[in-house]
Amino acid sequence: MRFDEAYSGNVFIKSHPNFEESEAVIYGMPMDWTVSYRPGSRFGPARIREVSIGLEEYSAYLNRELEEVKYFDAGDIPLPFGNPQRSLDIIEDFIHKLLAEDKFPLGMGGEHLVSWPVMKAVAKKYPDLAIIHMDAHTDLREEYEGEPLSHSTPIRKIAEHIGPKNVYSFGIRSGMKEEFQWAKENGMHISKFEVLEPLKEILPTLAGRPVYVTIDIDVLDPAHAPGTGTVDAGGITSKELLASIHAIAQSDINVVGCDLVEVAPIYDISEQTANTASKLIREMILGWVQKRK
Amino acid sequence: MRFDEAYSGNVFIKSHPNFEESEAVIYGMPMDWTVSYRPGSRFGPARIREVSIGLEEYSAYLNRELEEVKYFDAGDIPLPFGNPQRSLDIIEDFIHKLLAEDKFPLGMGGEHLVSWPVMKAVAKKYPDLAIIHMDAHTDLREEYEGEPLSHSTPIRKIAEHIGPKNVYSFGIRSGMKEEFQWAKENGMHISKFEVLEPLKEILPTLAGRPVYVTIDIDVLDPAHAPGTGTVDAGGITSKELLASIHAIAQSDINVVGCDLVEVAPIYDISEQTANTASKLIREMILGWVQKRK
Amino acid sequence: MRFDEAYSGNVFIKSHPNFEESEAVIYGMPMDWTVSYRPGSRFGPARIREVSIGLEEYSAYLNRELEEVKYFDAGDIPLPFGNPQRSLDIIEDFIHKLLAEDKFPLGMGGEHLVSWPVMKAVAKKYPDLAIIHMDAHTDLREEYEGEPLSHSTPIRKIAEHIGPKNVYSFGIRSGMKEEFQWAKENGMHISKFEVLEPLKEILPTLAGRPVYVTIDIDVLDPAHAPGTGTVDAGGITSKELLASIHAIAQSDINVVGCDLVEVAPIYDISEQTANTASKLIREMILGWVQKRK
């Protein structure tokens, strides 16, 4: 009987109630206003939390339990509907505060553009930052129909910010010809179609470096993630994505933050996408949080 | 930025954070294991809270705002899956404690059987209790296929407990012939098909009495509440149900508790049923809570 | 334990197991191949039977129980996919046999064209036959894009067969200008938009006559019947349709057969359309079968 305090209704399963004592912080970035196709990812974080109640607290992959890691769920960052610039500023400010408190940021989108201010803030703290990016799409546009703030641009922005050679994209199967050319000409790594095998090759080269990992759920085939804005055939399986998370966990890189974006629940009656996202986040917590040095 | 305390994620909009200071308490009873047709109402309370974020805090009907009433959201009562008796005992115990603290109980189902232990507890505190029951179904069975604990029995149980002449059912359009006969022979009131007009006739006869109001969302026509276990054509409109709530608010009866049950979100992609339920609860809070003497 | 005979899985609730002893026969006509908009009504009869398990066996409207009437469920008539003419011939042959055994035919569609061979067969037995037709659409076309066998034509066909002045349409809100003109010029009755009130005026004029009643579920507003091929706003409520069935039950006409068509389950996740159809059929059984003289 919870009579002594407000009901803590919808937090990611096993979240720690105390911010100070927590090593990591989970937060939602419920923005979807620049997407060019199907909106709805603003509801991703809330649904991922809701279905996390069905998760086992133990990972049979990593042989660890959620109670071994302290993470605080800060809820969804309130963002002004329809104002991308102000939204990104609020997110960046939020992340600066998290990093000032030395917390591991674990974000849930929302559209992929929300990763841009997070990566920028993380790059300020870790000048030697590298980015691992798993996605169906390049996200390397300079602008979309005249708008520089678009869900198609975040990787271009961070690549220009920290240098394209520090950005590693995996699983890419869609983009404009110019985007692939830009990457090639600027020394950015793109592994087309596959994730696990090329990732295993790249990881040793990043040993010891601080790395931020950003995962767009649509790197999965639509069979495994129908609930997303842009479904694109020919993706990887959830088994492969899990294995990729584990490969990072077992590598010598220093994960300093991460996010999982673009879960749009309305397109998936079965809620498999949100359930899968909650499982991926469990593995990210168990495998990555304590890698940070 | 909520860094100082755990994120209070999914509570009914504008819930008060402090139990002691609150006049009313909202709680979920996520049980659906005795239903004979379609299960799923266990997820009703969580979804009603989630969509309540879309509600206006002001009622244009009652000219009142939610901040005028203090109510605490106690979350869902944890109930043991598949064990009706233990579940009902836990609910009854919960309500006794609420009443001991002089709180107004406002419950969300779950299947209709959850109302039985609540009404029993309320009847102990208010010996002169009357019941107002809005529903498509009589719910007057003694048992269902041999089970005395069934979603088809709660009104029979409370009628036998406080006397059938103290129970008033409205909007009933389905039941067994024997149920209607039992009601007739035992002096229980049943208004078939209609709610608002017969209710207006009955209310003056209950003036000054403590009354518990139990509403099965399926009193609404399936057009207005597709997300419920048993959809039954020929029901009332949501406009009529709102007017019925307002008629009670304007009457001289003393509402001492209430519930809204049987919202099963999975059958309603549009979520209109949960949204409607959240609006009904707002009107119940604004119209009924402070009637209690 | 049903070890002695095959499991009778999906029949309309309380169907009688014996054909000879039954007064009425329920049958499905799972054809949807001439529809011009959304197909899917071929699955209507099976789904109506399936959800009928959730029906009360007692009608609180008519104060009768299903066990008071003996009706046999003959299943779905096997029809050759994509061959309208052969399908209609098979249906007509089926009805002739039913009528030869003096059974009351109660059909479930399927698209509305299936009513044409049934009405033709019934008209052969009852030369003085009148038709009561409830529908959103006139269905008075001579052909549809060159095809004389179309779901838009059945009322035209029967009107030409038994004389337009013997056909009474109610609730009509859509059709071609030419269809309304044809009806007017040929003395056929059309009540636009409304059913109950005009029906009450017509019924006394048909006293004593044999009448076949054909109901397209889309006479209901889409709010009440989203699961149909052609949803058309501005229809009647299920409360009004139930009252119309009861008005016929209490009239002096001689109902000699009836059908309910165009339930297409796939467009209605809540299954309210199929549930409503099963309730309507219960009322048709209880109110109409024994009117036959």
Place this chain on the structure above:
Amino acid sequence: MRFDEAYSGNVFIKSHPNFEESEAVIYGMPMDWTVSYRPGSRFGPARIREVSIGLEEYSAYLNRELEEVKYFDAGDIPLPFGNPQRSLDIIEDFIHKLLAEDKFPLGMGGEHLVSWPVMKAVAKKYPDLAIIHMDAHTDLREEYEGEPLSHSTPIRKIAEHIGPKNVYSFGIRSGMKEEFQWAKENGMHISKFEVLEPLKEILPTLAGRPVYVTIDIDVLDPAHAPGTGTVDAGGITSKELLASIHAIAQSDINVVGCDLVEVAPIYDISEQTANTASKLIREMILGWVQKRK
């Protein structure tokens, strides 16, 4: 602006292929980036056009056929995702051009904010303009969480632009207390809950005046329009909304433009909302276009 040739894409049924010869122009405004609850109305116009193929071309209400009116479908106005100000500017520019060619503008939303630039442009041409507004919500906020460009503000903006006493809202059932007070204090008309009866009283007072009519589909009860961003119980029926359109058609006001907004197809598997919208638009074309003087 595709004024010189037929739009190559999905068009509303019976659209005229030639812009110059057309009296009215239909266009979509596929913007949903400022909504505070559920997005998705960007796909409304395309789906309304798609399902219009299922419409009868004749109105049994008005006894007119679509071929009696020439209207051109200009397609969806290309709008920059996530940039409300630029989107509104583009819309306003589009409308100025339409009005310069003396076309009757008939817009499809999109969120309600798109009506603001349209009404502003129309007010420039018709200084004596009045607004008839049918909606569940007041839409009278000055800003929403700090954003002056929000789907909650369009009626406030036009009311301040042309004077609150020239704005007439009907069917309103939700809003902030302050919004209702602002309307009252400033002489703006609000009819709560009802549309048809108060509209019939107001229409004669507007005789001869140019009037723009803006309809938010959520003025309908969720039973009749589940496919919209904010479902709000207690609304009117589609029958009542059709009758309201016809009341305007038969009045002496001079309709000079109109829109229908907030159809969000994803929340409505049955597509009844888009089908209803297409029927409403047919009636608006047949009843209103030629009223313009």
Place this chain on the structure above:
Amino acid sequence: MRFDEAYSGNVFIKSHPNFEESEAVIYGMPMDWTVSYRPGSRFGPARIREVSIGLEEYSAYLNRELEEVKYFDAGDIPLPFGNPQRSLDIIEDFIHKLLAEDKFPLGMGGEHLVSWPVMKAVAKKYPDLAIIHMDAHTDLREEYEGEPLSHSTPIRKIAEHIGPKNVYSFGIRSGMKEEFQWAKENGMHISKFEVLEPLKEILPTLAGRPVYVTIDIDVLDPAHAPGTGTVDAGGITSKELLASIHAIAQSDINVVGCDLVEVAPIYDISEQTANTASKLIREMILGWVQKRK
């Protein structure tokens, strides 16, 4: 024309009408009242039968046709809603009777707990019984939130009943740490993540032994079985599960009964889960029934 007997509406395709002559018996166990997450599997058996009409009667894998095996469909065992103990007793009694008649039991769930009384009854007849278990979950809990009768416990119960070393689980990817430990400490076999390869290794060690095979549909990845209570990413493909069924068919073990559980149709609009289940059952019939000695 089926005039001479009741319509045998919803049986598994090609079921034999005579119990005595049949070698195997198919039956449904429509219970879902102890599930801790999403209910709905009570409707699994009915939907599997319904969609089996779409199956080819020939297996291109096994080169056999359904008419080569006689199996009787006994329908769903009537179970008392909300009473797990009585339900399990009824199931156990049913199986004892089947086994007394020397029938091969082929059950459809329903939640996984229904397998417990079946396995217990089969173990009584075959003292040397081994269990092959394919599932995403260990199902090895002693109790769930205080309830010993839970969908999380059936494998623990049978393991304790026949000895853990006689139980072989495959495809397991979720469970509590304690469950995996219990298995390890007690000599029970668990193959994590994979099914086909470890199964091929185990099968020869079981040669000649009587084996009961219980398959939880969620051993499949959610991509292949979205319609189940607990969707858990990282599962196997339907191709792999089919191959696993065939590996058993070609082995030297003696399959003496089997079940397929946890199909919950409401979460899968496409009905692929029920269709897949019906195909799996066809292969189980063709590959396993006649292996029994």
Place this chain on the structure above:
Amino acid sequence: MRFDEAYSGNVFIKSHPNFEESEAVIYGMPMDWTVSYRPGSRFGPARIREVSIGLEEYSAYLNRELEEVKYFDAGDIPLPFGNPQRSLDIIEDFIHKLLAEDKFPLGMGGEHLVSWPVMKAVAKKYPDLAIIHMDAHTDLREEYEGEPLSHSTPIRKIAEHIGPKNVYSFGIRSGMKEEFQWAKENGMHISKFEVLEPLKEILPTLAGRPVYVTIDIDVLDPAHAPGTGTVDAGGITSKELLASIHAIAQSDINVVGCDLVEVAPIYDISEQTANTASKLIREMILGWVQKRK
């Protein structure tokens, strides 16, 4: 036949507005009236076009862009509902005209029977024609329940027309025993279950020959194509189907026409099936059109 001007309706992304200048012609064949299970593929072509707006115009697989190929979208061929023979005649006539203009035909179904008149017309122009057929089903029946025009017969028809040894089926996992026998006895090639590997073996044997490729979307596993009439477990992945298209593109065969059939959007809320189909068509355009000599 709208050959003289751009189709006024929804077109496939980047379609060329001029028929004469185009090398290929895309067209829909919206027929589904002979299907024996679930209808709805009549809406496949329209939905594929609609979602094609979300496609990248560049193929990262083939390193080509859509603007490198000129293709005209002729819209859907108007077909008479419910009349298979007339529909097939209209299609055949349409194809003869296309071929007379030396256009590459790229058709979208619709049920698979629509491929029969196309293949017949193509065979007339290319007497040495071979067929590559990817499907879950043999489609080799002579008739279905007495109907020679059935979605189960098109491959049989073309095999008899051009000789069974010229027909190569891949991915087949369902059919009647007799169909497999007929293929074997008549020298027709069937690769069961797999596509890519056997295709790579066959392609060199067809070098230089004119080949028509017909793909039933259900060759994909239901996980990858839930939106189709007959979902059949055990299929290939979209990754494998893409690779098969690319294998053909890189081979020495001469593709002279192709189609993709059986997309039925209503069964797939996520629209992944239509999105996948649009991507497959992009690859077919980029990889196959200019192979024609």
